[in-house]
Amino acid sequence: MPPTRRHSFPHLLSDARRWFEEGLLAALEEAGVARVSPTQVQLFAVLDEDGTTVSELARRMGVTRQTAHQAVHGLIAAGLLEQLPDPASARRRLVRRTEEGERTHRRAEAVLARLERELADRIGADAVAALRAALEMDWGSPV
Secondary structure, three states: OOOOOOOOHHHHHHHHHHHHHHHHHHHHHHOOOOOOOHHHHHHHHHOOOOOEOHHHHHHHHOOOHHHHHHHHHHHHHOOOEEEEEEOOEEEEEEEEEOHHHHHHHHHHHHHHHHHHHHHHHHHOHHHHHHHHHHHHOOOOOOO
């Protein structure tokens, strides 16, 4: 039997994220929600209720402003986001969810909760609780 390949921790975290993303995207597509990309899903997750600038979205997502801008405009075209003037600054625009975007966001949260329960059924509730607790801890700055 060949030796089992041991994956790096970042690789394992990436695989775990992809498991949730694929489950979420499949469930949203099955529900008839406009097709979205993993980058657009990530953008939706970091968006403030009252709106967020594209620059701030890019920073939170760890992507370029151009990548965030493309994701925003794809979601605007899908009717899930809108851009409005920022009341605090005439030079900035805020991105926020439309009513359809809010419905989609609530649906996505429900799907993610279901996926988390499914994961608990597969690997055990204690393992999921420990994983969540470890991920919610403050890890401090990278070395």
